[in-house]
Amino acid sequence: MSRENILHKVRTALGRSAGQAPAPPPAARLRLPEMDADARVNSLMAKVAALAGKTRRVDSPQAARDYVAALLDGRRTVASNAPFLAECGITALAGVRSGISAREDLRQACASADLGVTCADYALADTGTLVMLSSREEARLISLLPPVHVAVVPQARILTGLDELFTLLPRPAEQTSSMVLITGPSRTADIEQILVRGVHGPGEIHVVVVG
Amino acid sequence: MSVVFDEKIHQTLDDSKLQLAIYTATGRLMEKRREAVAAGILPDYQELRTQANDLKKHTIENLDYYLEQFEANVTAHGGKVVYCKDATEVADFVLSLARERGAGLIVKSKSMTTEEVDLNERLEHHHLESVETDLGEYILQLAHERPYHIVAPALHKTRYQVADLFTEKLGVPNETVIEKQTMIARGVLRQKFLAADIGISGANFLVADSGAVVLVENEGNARLTTSAPKIHVAVAGLEKMIPRAQDLAVFLKLLGRSATGQELTVYTSFLSGPRRGEEIDGPDEFYVVLLDNGRTRLLADRDKRQSLYCIRCGACLNHCPVYRKIGGHSFPWVYSGPIGAIITPQFLGVTHEPGLPFASSLCGACAEVCPVKIDIPQVLLDLRSEVKKTEAREGHGKLERLAFRIWAWIMRHPGIYEMLGAMAASVAPPAENAGWLRDVPAAFNLPPVRAWLSQRDLPPPPARSFRQMWRRR
Numbered sequence: 278m279s280r281e282n283i284l285h286k287v288r289t290a291l292g293r294s295a296g297q298a299p300a301p302p303p304a305a306r307l308r309l310p311e312m313d314a315d316a317r318v319n320s321l322m323a324k325v326a327a328l329a330g331k332t333r334r335v336d337s338p339q340a341a342r343d344y345v346a347a348l349l350d351g352r353r354t355v356a357s358n359a360p361f362l363a364e365c366g367i368t369a370l371a372g373v374r375s376g377i378s379a380r381e382d383l384r385q386a387c388a389s390a391d392l393g394v395t396c397a398d399y400a401l402a403d404t405g406t407l408v409m410l411s412s413r414e415e416a417r418l419i420s421l422l423p424p425v426h427v428a429v430v431p432q433a434r435i436l437t438g439l440d441e442l443f444t445l446l447p448r449p450a451e452q453t454s455s456m457v458l459i460t461g462p463s464r465t466a467d468i469e470q471i472l473v474r475g476v477h478g479p480g481e482i483h484v485v486v487v488g
Numbered sequence: 489m490s491v492v493f494d495e496k497i498h499q500t501l502d503d504s505k506l507q508l509a510i511y512t513a514t515g516r517l518m519e520k521r522r523e524a525v526a527a528g529i530l531p532d533y534q535e536l537r538t539q540a541n542d543l544k545k546h547t548i549e550n551l552d553y554y555l556e557q558f559e560a561n562v563t564a565h566g567g568k569v570v571y572c573k574d575a576t577e578v579a580d581f582v583l584s585l586a587r588e589r590g591a592g593l594i595v596k597s598k599s600m601t602t603e604e605v606d607l608n609e610r611l612e613h614h615h616l617e618s619v620e621t622d623l624g625e626y627i628l629q630l631a632h633e634r635p636y637h638i639v640a641p642a643l644h645k646t647r648y649q650v651a652d653l654f655t656e657k658l659g660v661p662n663e664t665v666i667e668k669q670t671m672i673a674r675g676v677l678r679q680k681f682l683a684a685d686i687g688i689s690g691a692n693f694l695v696a697d698s699g700a701v702v703l704v705e706n707e708g709n710a711r712l713t714t715s716a717p718k719i720h721v722a723v724a725g726l727e728k729m730i731p732r733a734q735d736l737a738v739f740l741k742l743l744g745r746s747a748t749g750q751e752l753t754v755y756t757s758f759l760s761g762p763r764r765g766e767e768i769d770g771p772d773e774f775y776v777v778l779l780d781n782g783r784t785r786l787l788a789d790r791d792k793r794q795s796l797y798c799i800r801c802g803a804c805l806n807h808c809p810v811y812r813k814i815g816g817h818s819f820p821w822v823y824s825g826p827i828g829a830i831i832t833p834q835f836l837g838v839t840h841e842p843g844l845p846f847a848s849s850l851c852g853a854c855a856e857v858c859p860v861k862i863d864i865p866q867v868l869l870d871l872r873s874e875v876k877k878t879e880a881r882e883g884h885g886k887l888e889r890l891a892f893r894i895w896a897w898i899m900r901h902p903g904i905y906e907m908l909g910a911m912a913a914s915v916a917p918p919a920e921n922a923g924w925l926r927d928v929p930a931a932f933n934l935p936p937v938r939a940w941l942s943q944r945d946l947p948p949p950p951a952r953s954f955r956q957m958w959r960r961r
Contacts, residue, residue: 478708
């Protein structure tokens, strides 16, 4: 109802006419630093640790499974449908539910789970960030509802930072309805500026780098 | 300055606990920001600010083009854009959506734009339950208060006040340990998230080339609000637009650092439309409400339209010597601090609180820390001039104008100036009597003079005037 009215007001205020193309915007500013694989892994792990996340670098998918197995300790766990988690053998561990494709099932499983295991699509070395794209392999709620989030990160997916991410994915909306960057455990400081972790999302986060 | 503004300022100044709370909180945020943008940590900080300013300027000056591009992309991804001219239209849209879908419970994540239109009150008036889920905002909703600060809404509340509030409103035993208070809120709000029919969020950025809403937060409540319910409604001011997803590489580096000193906040969500094809979860319906509410009027002003570049980081509040004394609730509207002082008069009219643009020392700290380089002091000066012009049009300040006209006449007549100067010096008390103007006879001690003298004074006159010395040189 107000669409035409508002657009008209905007054009009048700016002295523009309908359909008038703008001058090109300032060129995008993306800088890609040189950084070798080990440096990326080390930076990612150091940043995650600085945010009170737990980190482990393992050399094989089986070692990743062993790390997760030790962590489970009989707790209820939901794992995503990422093929790499199956390849590691994580989805076959006792107590792990995986392969859920119905929204309601997934929601209930996540709401009552103690741990959520995902495979990050990318990670950012310079900020300690996990990048999660929603798809049939990765749901939104697995990294959100359970109080503990375990993210498995194949080493080759570690990018230097935001600039490399947006160089690789200039338009994330073409691939997914939801791209989420996760930098450390959920936190708040809303009462007297005292830091408390795990207010709504997971208060504990594990990053397992494979390779 | 209105009486209410003056009263609220004095209430805040007289509350020593509150003064300490504001000083500590803003001081800590200043320190964290300073570390995060230091040259050793972020060498290209100034270049990023320049790029952010260039991008915002370009987008605002071509806003109609980007609004249409944004709308086309949201629609292509199965979402819907709704333009609203004011608060009533936003509330009407949400109410009719809730009615059509049979919704009763709404969860909300932090949004200054919905505060601006009093959305919760309007929805509650129609018997919809609308729950704030950011911890600070939740506390304020229980206390029926407005945010004290753009990014730290409950910075004026102590743990003891929160304990009493939770006991009174939630019926839980009195709990003063902050970790436990946070977990009480988590438990209550988790149930709300899982039962809610609609999630309402704000937007930190609208991305034109993607039709995406970007949300920046630390708690995870915005993710829950936009992922758990079947309907997501984002409410955003028109000016939140940026051209490309790639521009986030600039804005995200500035926003977290300027707000809380974080390189990135814990969660950054880039949301474009309802869940697609084989995606397992996410909302079925996605709406973006684009709010005008006075923004198009502001756009027409070439010099002041830069006020719309703001990305709501709150750095100008933390660094403002005035905000740090008078606090957030003294300001007449939901936006406080220097940014509030420039946008409130432009949204609500300069006569809403004529004292507001004058409540600044023009020290320039706000402009120095602004990540998008808004020249706040210049806009304040423009607004001061507008206030004075409006007052003159409405016939206010006649006495003041008369006084200045007399003063101007005297200044143009050197003989009379010297004569009056000599007269003033001859009636002045002895030089050792500091504060001589404060002791003026009661007949001249009128309220405006008294108010002026309460903060300052003239020094005693010298034995010989400059003119006398000049003649005897």
